[in-house]
Each structure stands twice: as structure tokens, then as C-alpha cells.
Amino acid sequence: MAKITFVEHDGKEHSFEVENGLSVMEGAVKNMVPGIDADCGGACACATCMVYIEPEWAAKLPAVDSQEETMLSFSDHATSESRLACQIKVSAAVEGLRVKMPKSQH
Amino acid sequence: MEDIVIVGAGHAAGQAVASLRADGFTGPIRLIGDEPYLPYQRPPLSKKFLSGELDVERVYFKPPAFYEQAQVDVRLGLSVTGIDRAGHRLLTDKGEAIPYGKLILATGSRVRRLSIPGSDLVGIHYLRSIHDVEAMRAEFRPGARLVVVGGGYIGLEVAAVAAKLGLSVTVIEAADRVLARVTAPVISAFYQRVHGEEGVQIRTGLGVAGFTGVSRVEGVEVAGGEVIPADVVVVGVGILANVELAVEAGLRVEDGIVVDEFCRTDDPDILAIGDCTRHPNGIYGRTLRLESVHNALEQAKTASATLTGSLKAYVQVPWFWSDQFDLKLQIAGLSQGHDTIVVRGNPEEGRSFAVFYLKGGVLIAVDAVNRPMEFLTARQLIATHAEIAPARLADETINMKQIAG
Numbered sequence: 001m002a003k004i005t006f007v008e009h010d011g012k013e014h015s016f017e018v019e020n021g022l023s024v025m026e027g028a029v030k031n032m033v034p035g036i037d038a039d040c041g042g043a044c045a046c047a048t049c050m051v052y053i054e055p056e057w058a059a060k061l062p063a064v065d066s067q068e069e070t071m072l073s074f075s076d077h078a079t080s081e082s083r084l085a086c087q088i089k090v091s092a093a094v095e096g097l098r099v100k101m102p103k104s105q106h
Numbered sequence: 107m108e109d110i111v112i113v114g115a116g117h118a119a120g121q122a123v124a125s126l127r128a129d130g131f132t133g134p135i136r137l138i139g140d141e142p143y144l145p146y147q148r149p150p151l152s153k154k155f156l157s158g159e160l161d162v163e164r165v166y167f168k169p170p171a172f173y174e175q176a177q178v179d180v181r182l183g184l185s186v187t188g189i190d191r192a193g194h195r196l197l198t199d200k201g202e203a204i205p206y207g208k209l210i211l212a213t214g215s216r217v218r219r220l221s222i223p224g225s226d227l228v229g230i231h232y233l234r235s236i237h238d239v240e241a242m243r244a245e246f247r248p249g250a251r252l253v254v255v256g257g258g259y260i261g262l263e264v265a266a267v268a269a270k271l272g273l274s275v276t277v278i279e280a281a282d283r284v285l286a287r288v289t290a291p292v293i294s295a296f297y298q299r300v301h302g303e304e305g306v307q308i309r310t311g312l313g314v315a316g317f318t319g320v321s322r323v324e325g326v327e328v329a330g331g332e333v334i335p336a337d338v339v340v341v342g343v344g345i346l347a348n349v350e351l352a353v354e355a356g357l358r359v360e361d362g363i364v365v366d367e368f369c370r371t372d373d374p375d376i377l378a379i380g381d382c383t384r385h386p387n388g389i390y391g392r393t394l395r396l397e398s399v400h401n402a403l404e405q406a407k408t409a410s411a412t413l414t415g416s417l418k419a420y421v422q423v424p425w426f427w428s429d430q431f432d433l434k435l436q437i438a439g440l441s442q443g444h445d446t447i448v449v450r451g452n453p454e455e456g457r458s459f460a461v462f463y464l465k466g467g468v469l470i471a472v473d474a475v476n477r478p479m480e481f482l483t484a485r486q487l488i489a490t491h492a493e494i495a496p497a498r499l500a501d502e503t504i505n506m507k508q509i510a511g
Contacts (some may be wrong), residue, residue, distance in 0.1 A: 022164070026164065029168065029169070030169050031169075032168070032169065032171065032172055032175065039399070039400065039403055040149070040399070040427065041147045041149060041150060041165075041399075043149070043427060043429060043434075044434070045427045045434070045436055066478075067434065067476075067478050070478035070479045070482065071478055071482070073479075073482075074482040074483075074486075
């Protein structure tokens with residue numbers, strides 16, 4: 001389990017304990033966090049689960065692979081802090097992770 | 107406020123609930139599904155759910171609490187047997203009459219079943235539901251001989267998972283190549299090569315005549331009389347839209363329930379969404395019936411907008427994906443009617459390339475294997491009817507983002 005905090009575009013926060021092995025996207029969907037669509041269900045095919053990761057966390061997460069990098073490059077609101085939440089696996093290593101959601105996924 | 111009843115409990119139905127509440131509909135919503143499950147995602151069924159990487163809970167579209175919070179009256183395991191349009195009510199297999207104000211038909215599709223000698227033997231499976239996959243997976247033991255009938259996406263995805271689980275897999279396809287209905291020969295040849303490299307035997311140009319066995323299937327008899335030994339069989343020969351309710355209710359149906367760009371049928375109180383619809387597509391200038399998650403989600407959003415008083419026409423470039431081994435195939439657009447095929451990259455070596463389809467110089471579709479950039483660029487260009495010189499598409503020294511020139 002890891003505690004993950006999801007921060008909506010307007011600053012509203014939601015914190016949950018998410019089981020190991022799930023993705024951060026699944027943690028959001030399971031807990032009905034608004035702002036993460038995940039149209040493809042986690043296949044890294046749609047870029048509708050984009051989140052912003054604070055810089056101090058970015059280095060602690062597994063690197064972005066080329067598929068994710070390309071998907072992100074087409075996401076309207078992506079920045080250098082963006083990741084796809086479906087590609088971040090939950091484990092003790094992400095305890096305390098904070099992710100921010102964009103205004104819209106489209 | 108009129109109550110809304112949704113018939114069907116797949117992707118489209120789940121999204122319709124979410125969108126109706128997000129769009130501010132506060133009236134009663136009732137969801138009726140004939141399966142015992144809340145709306146779930148079907149794409150993983152032939153992929154990570156079959157392989158055992160995902161359990162049932164992880165394929166749900168939304169968690170059970172979502173429906174409680176949305177105050178949806180969920181009725182599962184209930185089949186709607188008729189629509190009484192004059193009386194504004196549904197009839198069910200349990201003898202109930204359920205009233206509706208507005209009705210959304212999200213009845214989806216079902217597998218096409220074979221009706222040939224031996225086709226009812228134990229051990230012959232189809233893949234559409236959680237239940238189907240659970241039954242199939244129980245028989246996927248390492249070393250077992252699996253024969254997959256049909257070399258479409260479902261058949262090839264099952265073959266890929268089974269090969270990784272250690273089964274001995276043969277795919278038989280009646281056409282002269284796999285994926286013949288939907289892709290160019292170069293894609294078919296590529297998938298046949300990779301499946302061969304991964305230990306799957308693919309045999310094309312071979313129709314199925316019947317199945318042998320006493321109570322359980324023991325073999326697949328193909329045209330010419332040869333019997334291919336099988337411990338388990340999976341048949342993937344296409345799906346059919348569930349239109350019977352609409353037909354019996356007298357709604358307009360043409361291989362799909364006919365709807366307009368706002369998902370309205372010819373009855374002002376009945377909408378239809380997802381696989382079961384025949385709908386206009388402005389980008390292609392014709393009507394389509396699609397078997398896809400993207401269409402299910404987008405039509406659900408369109409229907410919700412229609413019902414909450416803000417008409418938003420459905421205009422979408424269809425897209426699809428298929429995961430097999432380490433191949434991520436992403437498809438944008440529809441290739442039917444193409445006159446030119448352009449290959450970018452080398453499909454004969456490695457596992458990364460894209461095929462573009464053009465009609466009259468205009469890009470209409472792409473099949474991209476491990477090429478997200480080609481997929482995403484093409485998806486945008488298709489929407490704008492972009493004309494692109496074939497030589498530029500084929501030239502890998504030109505970055506995809508500059509391809510439109």
C-alpha cells in the first residue's frame with residue numbers, strides 16, 4: 001500500500017491508500033477521482049490519464065519509455081512534469097506521491 | 107424530470123451513467139444488464155485478463171461505489187425482452203414491466219457462433235464475456251494443444267497469450283491471410299511472421315468443416331478432410347450487433363440501430379449508443395457500425411449531451427488497438443476504399459513500422475506497430491482530410507510532426 005494524493009486543477013485534494021501492483025491511474029479510477037479519464041483502461045494507448053508530477057518525485061519514478069513519451073507529446077496540456085498515470089506502478093517506493101491533474105484530458 | 111433507462115451494461119452504458127451525472131442530469135437512472143456484472147472493460151479480456159495479469163475487479167469500468175454515489179438503480183442478470191413504445195415501458199424475462207421516460211439502447215454485440223458438425227462439443231470456446239474467459243482459462247494448461255479458429259484480432263490476441271502460457275497453438279484462417287478484412291497484406295504478413303517467431307503455427311486458406319470428439323472436442327476438421335488435433339478450441343469469427351429488440355419494436359435498423367449524429371433513433375424518446383448502432387460519420391461521409399471502445403465512450407457522451415439539452419454532433423476519427431506479444435498496434439481511421447498504401451519503416455525486419463492508407467491523395471487510415479508518433483499524427487491529419495505526398499510519408503528522415511509539410 002502507498003498513500004497517494006491527487007490534486008485537482010482547482011487545488012482540491014484527495015488522498016487514498018492504493019494497493020501495490022495497481023497503477024496510479026487505477027488508484028484514481030477506483031477511488032472516483034475526477035479528472036482522470038483513462039479511456040483505454042491502461043494500455044498506454046490514449047493519453048487521457050495525464051498527470052503532473054512534482055520535480056522532486058520525478059527522479060524517484062521509473063523512467064518514461066518511448067511509447068509514453070510520444071503519447072505525452074500529443075497531450076494538449078502536457079509539460080515536462082507530465083506522466084501517464086497508467087504507467088506508474090504503486091509500491092512502497094511511491095509512498096506519499098502527489099500528482100496534479102490537468103484542467104481537461106482532451 | 108423524466109427517468110432514463112439504459113439497456114445494456116457495457117462500456118457505453120457505464121460511460122452514459124458517468125456523463126449524464128457529469129452533465130447535470132439529476133433524475134432517476136436505471137441500468138439493466140443481462141450479465142451478472144457491473145459494466146466492465148472488454149479489451150483486456152483477450153489480453154491481460156486471459157493471461158491472469160488482471161483480476162475481475164481490475165476490469166470493472168468503474169468501482170461498485172460509483173453507481174451508489176451516482177444513485178443508479180442497477181439491475182443485473184435481467185434480460186429485456188421487448189419495448190412497448192406506446193406504453194413507454196420495457197418487458198423483461200422476469201415478467202416485469204419497467205417504465206421509461208427516455209430510453210438508451212446500449213445492447214452491444216455478441217459473437218457469431220459456428221453451426222457445423224461437432225460445434226456444440228465441450229471445449230469449444232468463444233470470447234466475449236468475463237464468463238467466457240474464465241471457462242477458457244481453466245483449460246489453458248501448459249502443453250495443451252489449442253486450435254484458434256479465425257485469424258482476426260481476437261483470435262491472434264488469444265493465440266499470443268496462449269503461446270506465452272506454454273500452450274501449443276495453431277491458428278486456422280479461411281482467407282489467404284490473417285486480418286484480411288481490416289488490414290493491408292503487408293500487415294498480415296508481418297503478424298504471420300511474428301507469430302511464427304513466437305511459436306504459433308498459422309495456417310491460412312483453410313476453412314473449418316467441423317469438430318471431432320465424443321463429448322469433448324478432440325480435433326478440428328478442415329476442408330480437405332485433415333483433422334488437426336485439439337485439446338481446446340477458441341473460435342473468433344466476428345461479432346453481430348444486438349439489434350433484435352430494436353427490430354421488434356419497429357425502430358429503423360440497417361445492420362445496426364440507425365441513429366443520427368446525436369445518437370437519436372427514429373423514436374424521439376429512444377437513443378442508441380455503441381456497437382449496436384449504425385451512425386453517420388462526417389469525416390468519412392457515410393454511415394458506420396463500429397466495434398470499438400472509443401465509439402462506445404464517445405457516443406455515450408453524445409447521447410448524454412442530447413438528453414441534457416446541449417446537442418453536440420458526434421464527429422470522431424475511429425481508433426482501435428491490439429496488443430500481441432511485445433507489439434502494440436494502434437489503428438486510426440478506416441482503410442476501406444483506399445487506393446494507395448504507403449509503408450514507413452521495414453515490416454520484414456524488427457517489430458516497428460507503420461502503414462498509411464490514402465484515397466485520392468487523402469490520408470484515411472493508419473496501422474502503426476510500436477509507432478505511437480505515426481498513430482497520433484495520422485489521427486489528427488485524418489480528421490482534417492489532409493493530403494500528403496506518399497513519398498513524404500515513406501521518408502523516415504522527415505519527422506512525423508513535420509510530415510504534412
